[in-house]
Amino acid sequence: MRCLGVLLSLGLGLAATPALAEADVFELGNGQHGVLRVQQLGTSVNTSTALTAPAAAGGKALTVADVTGFAAGELVLVLQVYASGPAPSSGTPGPLDLSSVDAGRWELARLESVAPGLLTLTAPLVSAFSSPGAQVVRVPEYTRVQILSSSSLVAPPWNGSSGGVLAFLSQDMVLNAGLISADGAGFRGGAFLFNRGQITGCTELDQPEDLGGARKGEGLFAGAPGAPTHGYGALGNGAGGGNCDEGGGGGGGHGGAGGQGGFTRVEDGSRDVGGRGGLALHYSPLTRMMFGGGGGAGAGDSAGKEGNTGTSGAAGGGIIYIRARSLQGNQGIVRANGLSAGASISDASGGGGAGGHITVRVQDSVDCMSLEAQGGNGGDNADSQQPHAPGGGGGGGVVLVQGQRLSCPTAIGPGLAGTAAAAPGAASYGASPSDASQPESQGVMTSVNEGFASPSVPVWVSPAEGEATGPRPQLQGTAQAGSTVQVLLNDQFLGSAQADDSGSFTLTPSADLSVGPQQLRALADRLGVRSAPSDPRAFTVGPLSPVALDVGCGCGTSQPQGSFWLALGVLLLGVSRRRSGAVGAGRGVLAEQGRPGVHLHPVASPRLAEHHAPPQRPVG
Structure with missing residues (x-):
């Protein structure tokens, strides 16, 4: 049948939705902190504090442990370090896609006011941040930055609640003749602890400390309630510790997976229960930042003798975040490497830390001697009489670099496994990787070959x-x-x-x-x-917003029958006007298009407008 249009007046309106929160509109900052000239080693410019209560998306209040060093009008970075919610089981295979967790989420915001225990923002947060596990970092805004030779600008190390981040903006160039570093500032390695139990035969991924399990390295699930702390299974990007008797610690993970720790001692059967390497993490470096995972500790009891003859796992690299007009200095180094574990004597060695995260986004050119987010080496074992387990190497990190011209050699490889002096050929005795080219351990490099800029205004x-x-x-x-x-x-x-x-x-x-x-x-x-x-x-x-009523059975009815359906439609319309709630609270019930029934379509002209866009999903 031929469709006929009848104009109706229905007041369908949109329900109010929250105002769009402020995203990153800060470009290269406002230069309020002037020129920074670094003339000595170990200079740090970032104050940080732990978030002590959850911060909701759309909220402006940040409840923190300490406001010392923060001031109204300054820029801060809010960073979710630990994942909220339960931890996965130890030994869950990787890689781990961070889209399923909130760890690594971050945003920049400006402070409106500072009061004891409270930082208030000028605009609402885009995302929610949980506590414990999130921190707030002061981000200086310079006009120009210069690091002299034999000088360094460094990230304060992560202490379990805050730290680990070196971040600043510069309206002009960053001239680096020295070192910009977050080496070892990320997730902490598992601590070696002498075990007096003389235990052998440990087999559990989560082996309690008093039953022979060494400490796992720290990773993104370390803050989860009830998260296991000992045993050879990796937990997220934190490596497993070695199991008894004298298994080596695994290497931390990040962009690449960490390596495995070495075998237990010969008297225990040279069993394969060295700490497993931390998982590789998959995420966009534009929207997430993460510390390198900590290496697991080696297991040991020194044949019943007291002493620190085994070694701890090493810390992963921290986070470096720089935005500037350019980065200059062909002798300068930008580095967020994982640390290498120490050598052991008569017990097992710890694993290396994973490389950290580096973001450098400039309007013009990036020029440096090197840009590094490498994993640290696993610890060696120096006993020449019998082999003891070395540690696994840390995985490579994550690097994002953006500029019109990029001239900065990048190193994102893993650390190598340690070696056992008494093993044939001083080999790694089950620890890995023995080859830095192994693809699963390589870090992730992202290059954007255009100048950093805010998008043009719509x-x-x-x-x-x-x-x-x-x-x-x-x-x-x-x-x-x-x-x-x-x-x-x-x-x-x-x-x-x-x-x-x-x-x-x-x-x-x-x-x-x-x-x-x-x-x-x-x-x-x-x-x-x-x-x-x-x-x-x-x-x-316009008033009396017109919509068209298409009346039809969808079956090719003749014109006289169509008149019947039109009359029925008018009758239904009259009934609906006499009954309140027939179309309730500004809502209409639309039959599926193409099926028999009454179809409501909005029109802006006498002709029917039949296109309906799918619902749009709010951002943030």
Whole structure:
């Protein structure tokens, strides 16, 4: 049958949604801290404090352990270090995709005020942060940075609640003739502890300390309630400790997997219960940052003699985050390496720490001697009479570098396994990797060959300024190609759209807009940063928003029968007007398109508008 349109008046409106929180709009900072000139070793510029209560998305309050060193108007980085929620079982195979957990999530924010135990932000948080396990780091904003030769700018080490991050912004160049370092500032290695039990035959992934299990290295699940602390199974990117008798500690994981610790001693059967290497982590370095995993401790009892003849696991690399106009200095080094474990004598050695995370994003060029996020080596064993287990090597780290010209050799390989002096050929006695080229242990390098910049500001095309529209107008504009455009209606999030290769974007509301004056704004997100908001665009949704009633049975009915269906539709309309709640609270029930029944379609003209965009999912 031929479809007939009947105009109805229905007031379908959008429910209010939270205002869009402030994303990264800080570019190269405001330069409020002036010039930084580093003239000595071990200079640190980042104060940090633990978050002591959860911070909700959309909230502005950060409850912290200590506000010393923080000031209103300054920039901070909020970082989720530990994953919230339960830990997976030890020995869960990798790699681990961080999209399933909140660890590594971060954002920049500006402080509005500082009070005892409380930091208040100028704008709402985009994401939620849990406690314990998150920290707040002060991020200085310089006009220019210079590190002299024989000098270093370093990250304070992670202490289990805060630290491990070196972060700053610079409006001009960073001239580095020395060292920018977060070596060993990440997750901590498992501590060696002498065991008097003379225990042999340990077999458990989670072997209690008093039953012969050595301490695991720290990783992203170390803060989970009831997380196991000893035994040869890896937990996330934290390596397993060696099991009795004298198994070696595993290497921590990050971009690459950590290596395995060496076998138990000959009298215990040279069993394969050395600590397993920490898992490789998969995540976008634009949206996450993570410490390198700690190496596991070696197991030992020194044949019943008291003493520290075994060694602890080594710490992983910390985080370096730099944004600047350029990074200069072909003699300068930027480094977030995992540390190497110490050598053992008559007990087992610990594993190396994994490489950390480095982000360098500049507008112009990146030039340096080296950019390193390498794993540390496993500890050797020096006993020449009988073999004792060496430690596994730490996995490579994660590096993101962005600039118009990139001239900075990068090293993201793993550390090597330790060796046992008494093993034939001074081999690794079951520890790994023995070859730095093993692909599963390599770190991850991401290069962006364009200058760092905020996306261009979106421009509205339609509706025109002051235009009267129907209830679901097509909202069209232009933005930087490939960016995600966030659309605000009356300062409330409406939806998002992708700008295509030509820069055009279109968003159709998923429900009818309320009658009356409206105002649009748009912001563009690209490569983890956000544009300034667009100019406002005012328009009006006309009164008595028209929708068309298509009446049909979907079966090719003749015209006289169609008249019957039209009469029935008018009758139903009259009944619906006499009954309150037939279309309740601004909601309509739409039959599935293409099936028999009553179909409601919005129209902005006498012709039916049959396209309905799918619902848009809010960001953040």
